[in-house]
Amino acid sequence: MLKKILSIAGKPGLYKLVSTSKTLTLVESLIDKKRIPIYPQEKIVSLGEIAIYTMEDEIPLKDVFTKIKENENGGKIADEHKSNNKKLFSFFETVLPTYDKEKVYASDIKKIVNWYNLLIENNIDFEVEEPIEGSDADKDEENAEESTKK
Known part of the structure; x- marks a missing residue:
């Protein structure tokens, strides 16, 4: 869960990742629940890192x-x-x-x-294990999906 919790330089508190695109990232403040856009030039760090x-x-x-x-x-x-x-x-x-x-x-x-x-x-469970992108489990899922399509 910590991968989706962000610290943004120059902004107070923590933010939850809502969505991303090429031009901006949409986040929601854990303090006041307001959603704000974050642009690529802003420094964002995931708590998971x-x-x-x-x-x-x-x-x-x-x-x-x-x-x-x-x-x-x-x-x-x-x-x-x-x-x-x-x-x-x-x-x-x-x-x-x-x-x-x-x-x-x-x-x-x-x-x-x-x-x-x-x-x-905010009742965020940081003890939950997060799947690692590109892990063997992800590859197995992708292979299973591809084999069912054939």
């Missing part, structure tokens, strides 16, 4: 959200964790103890916290 640096490797944002959900018992993150940077880093360390303290900044953690709360408010 974001990863967080750890000491060993990178961990997908989906896995970080899952750890936060377990830590918060499925609820929103309390505002007290966002009150200052010290509490923010302390909270994030309980969720992901191996995060890279040199590469992950307070602003990154604030975004993650805000995004997580938006996803929870």
